[in-house]
Amino acid sequence: MRMKRTAYPYILWIGIFIVIPLFLILYFAFTAGNSQDFSSFEISLSNFRRFFTPIYLKVLGRSVNLAFISTIICLALGYPMAYIISKERHKKRNIMILMFVIPMWMNFLLRTYAWLTLLGRNGFINFIITKIGLKPLDLIFNDKAVLLGMVYNFLPFMVLPIYSILVKIDKNLIEAAEDLGANRFEIFTKVIFPLSIPGVITGITMVFIPAMSTFIISSLLGGNKYNLIGNLIEQQFRWTGDWHFGSSMSIILMVFILITMAITSKFDKEKEGGGGGLW
Amino acid sequence: MKKIKSIVLFVLVAVIASMLAGCGESKPSINVFNWGDYIDEGVLKEFEKEYGVKVNYSMYATNEDLYVKLKQGGESFDVIFPSDYMIERMVREGMLAKLDKDNIPNLKNIDKSFFGLDYDPDDEYSVPYMWGTVGIIYNKTMVDDVVDSWDILWEEKYKDQIIMLNSQRDTIAVALLKLGYSMNTRNIDELEEAKAELIKQRPLVWAYQGDEVKDTMVGGEAAFAVVWSGDAVAMIRDNPDLEYVIPKEGTNLWFDDMVIPANAKNKEDAEKFIDFMCRPDIAAKNADYIGYSTPIPEAIDLLPEDMKNSKVAYPSEKEIENTEIFRDPMDIVVEYDRIWTEVLSGE
Numbered sequence A: 001m002r003m004k005r006t007a008y009p010y011i012l013w014i015g016i017f018i019v020i021p022l023f024l025i026l027y028f029a030f031t032a033g034n035s036q037d038f039s040s041f042e043i044s045l046s047n048f049r050r051f052f053t054p055i056y057l058k059v060l061g062r063s064v065n066l067a068f069i070s071t072i073i074c075l076a077l078g079y080p081m082a083y084i085i086s087k088e089r090h091k092k093r094n095i096m097i098l099m100f101v102i103p104m105w106m107n108f109l110l111r112t113y114a115w116l117t118l119l120g121r122n123g124f125i126n127f128i129i130t131k132i133g134l135k136p137l138d139l140i141f142n143d144k145a146v147l148l149g150m151v152y153n154f155l156p157f158m159v160l161p162i163y164s165i166l167v168k169i170d171k172n173l174i175e176a177a178e179d180l181g182a183n184r185f186e187i188f189t190k191v192i193f194p195l196s197i198p199g200v201i202t203g204i205t206m207v208f209i210p211a212m213s214t215f216i217i218s219s220l221l222g223g224n225k226y227n228l229i230g231n232l233i234e235q236q237f238r239w240t241g242d243w244h245f246g247s248s249m250s251i252i253l254m255v256f257i258l259i260t261m262a263i264t265s266k267f268d269k270e271k272e273g274g275g276g277g278l279w
Numbered sequence B: 001m002k003k004i005k006s007i008v009l010f011v012l013v014a015v016i017a018s019m020l021a022g023c024g025e026s027k028p029s030i031n032v033f034n035w036g037d038y039i040d041e042g043v044l045k046e047f048e049k050e051y052g053v054k055v056n057y058s059m060y061a062t063n064e065d066l067y068v069k070l071k072q073g074g075e076s077f078d079v080i081f082p083s084d085y086m087i088e089r090m091v092r093e094g095m096l097a098k099l100d101k102d103n104i105p106n107l108k109n110i111d112k113s114f115f116g117l118d119y120d121p122d123d124e125y126s127v128p129y130m131w132g133t134v135g136i137i138y139n140k141t142m143v144d145d146v147v148d149s150w151d152i153l154w155e156e157k158y159k160d161q162i163i164m165l166n167s168q169r170d171t172i173a174v175a176l177l178k179l180g181y182s183m184n185t186r187n188i189d190e191l192e193e194a195k196a197e198l199i200k201q202r203p204l205v206w207a208y209q210g211d212e213v214k215d216t217m218v219g220g221e222a223a224f225a226v227v228w229s230g231d232a233v234a235m236i237r238d239n240p241d242l243e244y245v246i247p248k249e250g251t252n253l254w255f256d257d258m259v260i261p262a263n264a265k266n267k268e269d270a271e272k273f274i275d276f277m278c279r280p281d282i283a284a285k286n287a288d289y290i291g292y293s294t295p296i297p298e299a300i301d302l303l304p305e306d307m308k309n310s311k312v313a314y315p316s317e318k319e320i321e322n323t324e325i326f327r328d329p330m331d332i333v334v335e336y337d338r339i340w341t342e343v344l345s346g347e
Helices: A005-030 A046-051 A056-088 A088-103 A108-119 A123-133 A143-166 A173-178 A182-212 A216-220 A229-240 A244-273 B002-021 B042-051 B063-072 B084-092 B103-111 B148-153 B167-181 B186-205 B215-220 B227-238 B267-277 B279-289 B297-301 B331-344
Strands: B028-036 B054-060 B128-141 B163-167 B207-210 B224-228 B242-245 B251-258
Touching: A005 A244, A005 B227, A046 A056, A046 A244, A056 A088, A056 A143, A056 A182, A056 A229, A056 A244, A056 B331, A088 A143, A108 A123, A108 A143, A108 A216, A108 B224, A143 A182, A143 A216, A173 A182, A173 B279, A182 A229, A182 A244, A216 A229, A229 A244, A229 B063, A229 B331, B028 B267, B042 B054, B042 B267, B042 B279, B054 B063, B063 B084, B084 B251, B084 B279, B103 B267, B103 B297, B128 B148, B128 B167, B128 B227, B128 B267, B148 B186, B148 B224, B163 B167, B163 B186, B163 B215, B167 B186, B167 B224, B167 B251, B167 B331, B186 B331, B207 B215, B215 B224, B215 B227, B224 B227, B227 B242, B279 B297
Parallel strands: B028 B054, B163 B207, B163 B224
Antiparallel strands: B128 B224, B128 B242, B128 B251
8 A cells, every 4th residue: 555645754753763763772782882982882692691690580570570460450450440431321431531531641750659658657548547546557668569559550541442442332232132132241251342352452552561661660669679670771771871781671671562462462363353453 | 755845844944943043042051950959049040140141950860860961962061060979980081171260269268178189189170069978867766776887777676667778889888888898999899798788688678769768757757768968957957856877987978069061162151150159158048958068168157057057967077087989980880780780689
């Protein structure tokens, strides 16, 4: 198919802001030398050799693990939510979705900071707990707090795509299923859920990717005690100044995300006959 | 094809127009690049009014941030505020311009003890802006022991009550000091020992924080934190239960200086700015606002009583005799990074 003329600005945009930076990262990843001096670069795999040692692999493992758990929680919470909202009447539905979106108008960093005061030792939640005579809980600076931060911040990215697919399902299909004698459970498992899979796939991708690469949440709510891969990358760029190692970790992160997306899109293709979802 | 041409033309016109808009002002200007929250911004307005020079003010978070921005080029700055070891590195790499001291008569206001320091032995490049120490801040209502040593941060009974700095260099320095080594050591064995100490300490640490530590300590959420003296002044102002101690093993004495990058576009006005910042009334305004310690005695006299007499901001000579200034780590920075990753990535 011939590209339309109107597509040129977008191609220019993609070229400048996506393709060129990606190649720069690739170039940095496979070279070594003083990051600020191009003439000192030489082709090298040393960054990757350094990464594939137990210490960094452990961090990668922890990141994958936390991102995976938070994606599962988001799906478990988000799907029923999206389903319930989509069943509401038009007006109520829009208000409910608006409620989901309004917090996102505030800066992500501020919302995460807010959790610091909620979860802190003398924070709001512990204040309530001690008021009713219970012992204060250790809520912050652990993996649970990081998970909470991820789920809280990324849940809308799960709910919105699933919701927008669910509201578009043709009511006639459900009626037809009823006519053919399906009960409500069968309607859900055989009609609604299979049709909503593209939304689920998009939701999973949109939660998993930011959860995998976050460094702010683990830094603020995890108290920097549990490095994630995002923290290691940030450290290389901001403090150590080794852009080569930082870039190669970014490449490894990207490869991981691509693999997960490839796996999830497989499910998608079976239903859609290819070309659906993000891929 | 015509459409592409018109798009390219449009982009070009837009770029040129924005460049021209920048050139339109006839008023001279300087680009000042400082740490976040490290000046009374009213001072900038006063400078603009008195000298008719516009100040473009922007901020960075760490010395390394500053270094990278400067190295990459793109923007040029006229006055920057690096710390001691970073000045040493920048001088070594030829990134700074020599100052013309005739243009900075207010240099005479600065206490003599701030000259001839190792990072700029002949005082050719730098003018001290603020200085301070690193120490332990603790909450008197939560601690019964005498706090006078770094060892207390390794005390089992204060598990989950200790906040360490989220900074490779400073936290490794604490471990080195505890062991009695120089914090500028280049000996790998000593650094490895420091690493072992930090790994041992990690289960006791509640969090490794940056600027958030102020909220944590003021809110009474933890008993101990390692902090910079200027932040300690600000924290004690908000919570009088807090107390700041310089441990007996010694600590880091640091200086943030004003310097002019070699590629500065307006060196003349930059020197005027540095001179202005050394005026006692201006230095006092800044010191009062940010809580850090000024090197200008006359400015100290202008401060409010509680700050003037603050042992935290202005310790006696005896209290700081056991201190060391950071030197440029050069190639050893790779080891710091490795150690830090190993400390924070363990189980």
